[in-house]
Amino acid sequence: MTRAPDLPAPDMIAGLPVLFVMAAEAEYGPALRARIRPLMTGVGPVEAAVELTAALAALTVRPRLVVSLGSAGSARLAQGQVYQVGAVAWRDMDASALGFARGCTPFLDLPRVIDIPHRLSGLPVASLSTGADIVSGPAYTAIAEDMVDMETFAHLRAAQRFGVPLIGLRGISDGAEALEGLADWTRHLQLIDGRLAAAIDLLEAALARADPALNLTA
Numbered sequence: 001m002t003r004a005p006d007l008p009a010p011d012m013i014a015g016l017p018v019l020f021v022m023a024a025e026a027e028y029g030p031a032l033r034a035r036i037r038p039l040m041t042g043v044g045p046v047e048a049a050v051e052l053t054a055a056l057a058a059l060t061v062r063p064r065l066v067v068s069l070g071s072a073g074s075a076r077l078a079q080g081q082v083y084q085v086g087a088v089a090w091r092d093m094d095a096s097a098l099g100f101a102r103g104c105t106p107f108l109d110l111p112r113v114i115d116i117p118h119r120l121s122g123l124p125v126a127s128l129s130t131g132a133d134i135v136s137g138p139a140y141t142a143i144a145e146d147m148v149d150m151e152t153f154a155h156l157r158a159a160q161r162f163g164v165p166l167i168g169l170r171g172i173s174d175g176a177e178a179l180e181g182l183a184d185w186t187r188h189l190q191l192i193d194g195r196l197a198a199a200i201d202l203l204e205a206a207l208a209r210a211d212p213a214l215n216l217t218a
Contacts, residue, residue, distance in 0.1 A: 029193030085168025
């Protein structure tokens with residue numbers, strides 16, 4: 001049985017409709033709950049693409065911005081810290097047997113790594129790899145990007161389809177050590193919740209002053 005998507009109206013941030021998008025309730029802690037009501041798309045690129053596309057098609061108020069936020073893994077970035085996504089790749093795509101570069105979708109005019117030109121002043125920028133697998137331990141050595149998640153690339157493609165800019169915000173929940181269970185992912189989520197909320201406060205201030213670094217016309 002398929003579920004009907006929950007369709008919260010975009011949050012009004014500095015007078016603009018902003019749609020926040022997350023994967024899992026575990027990432028949606030009290031600090032975020034005090035600020036936003038996100039669309040929950042579920043885990044993985046397929047669910048992320050399906051649910052956000054359905055929401056953008058059905059919403060009566062078109063968001064001015066989509067913000068994809070939640071946790072990410074990294075073996076090189078600081079655990080518990082929040083980073084904004086400067087560029088995102090899709091690590092699942094591999095049509096190299098047909099002569100296409102790995103990571104590039106055949107017949108789609110997009111580079112392997114897609115730049116996200118929208119910036120929040122005061123937050124560090126990192127590259128991101130999206131895929132359907134949980135990355136752990138030595139698997140990080142095969143990934144060129146700084147951090148990994150399971151939804152942002154799909155959120156970006158859905159937002160692009162509707163002509164809506166996207167910002168990605170990710171807190172590093174794991175990656176310093178090999179994962180041994182769910183608790184290794186959830187350990188830092190409360191800390192990340194507070195820091196993602198602080199990033200949303202930065203976004204509100206940037207929107208209020210029309211910060212050109214946001215580049216929302218791109």
